[in-house]
Amino acid sequence: MQIVNMKTLSKHQLEQAAEILFLSLPDGWPTLEEARAEIKERLIPENTLLAAVENETVLGFGGILPSYGGNLAELHPLAVRSDTRGKGIGTALVHALEDAARQRGAFTLWMGADDEKEGGETSLANVDLFDDLPARLKDFQPGTHQSAFYLKLGYKIIGVMPDANGKGKPDIYLGKRLV
Numbered sequence: 801m802q803i804v805n806m807k808t809l810s811k812h813q814l815e816q817a818a819e820i821l822f823l824s825l826p827d828g829w830p831t832l833e834e835a836r837a838e839i840k841e842r843l844i845p846e847n848t849l850l851a852a853v854e855n856e857t858v859l860g861f862g863g864i865l866p867s868y869g870g871n872l873a874e875l876h877p878l879a880v881r882s883d884t885r886g887k888g889i890g891t892a893l894v895h896a897l898e899d900a901a902r903q904r905g906a907f908t909l910w911m912g913a914d915d916e917k918e919g920g921e922t923s924l925a926n927v928d929l930f931d932d933l934p935a936r937l938k939d940f941q942p943g944t945h946q947s948a949f950y951l952k953l954g955y956k957i958i959g960v961m962p963d964a965n966g967k968g969k970p971d972i973y974l975g976k977r978l979v
């Protein structure tokens with residue numbers, strides 16, 4: 801498997817990436833069309849988009865966007881093909897994106913991880929986040945949520961936006977210091 805800059809991908813490979821995005825994160829990109837548009841919009845020199853490719857096939861991809869004037873980099877989006885998950889591809893992409901963010905001079909790589917599924921996945925869903933948030937963060941339980949993946953990679957919860965996705969459905973911010 802190779803990690804390559806998405807600027808070098810063929811039209812066919814960009815279509816594979818759009819399919820991965822649409823199938824992996826349907827809440828964010830409910831149609832293939834919207835996933836295609838997202839990739840097109842993000843493929844600009846200010847951002848870095850990297851793909852994991854094996855035998856010409858895209859297995860996953862992720863991007864970083866400058867935020868807070870370039871002091872930080874935001875990871876957005878990240879998705880691995882469902883049949884190749886759990887094999888280290890997501891980890892390899894995040895590590896390569898950390899290197900790219902470091903090269904761009906960012907102090908921190910961060911991401912928002914929405915806890916938006918019905919019923920909630922983490923211990924921050926469906927609770928009053930205005931009541932003793934520090935204690936809730938200390939006792940954080942990711943459950944089945946993707947924040948477990950980022951915690952394994954050394955990311956820490958650096959914030960939470962209550963009700964960002966509807967009542968009781970927060971956006972959870974995770975970050976890692978790069979320098």
Ligand SMILES: CC(C)(COP(=O)(O)OP(=O)(O)OC[C@H]1O[C@@H](n2cnc3c(N)ncnc32)[C@H](O)[C@@H]1OP(=O)(O)O)[C@@H](O)C(=O)NCCC(=O)NCCS
Pocket residue numbers: 824825878879880881884885886887888889890891892911912913914944945946947948949952
């Ligand atoms: C999150 C995602 C990118 C991880 O990619 P991956 O290639 O499966 O990740 P890795 O194989 O590198 O996993 C690294 C570790 O994290 C764990 N992990 C991965 N996804 C996880 C999840 N959703 N919940 C809990 N643990 C997870 C793996 O089990 C592995 O643990 P191990 O080191 O103990 O074996 C992938 O599951 C995905 O595309 N999910 C759907 C889209 C998504 O949620 N994107 C993130 C939006 S913020």
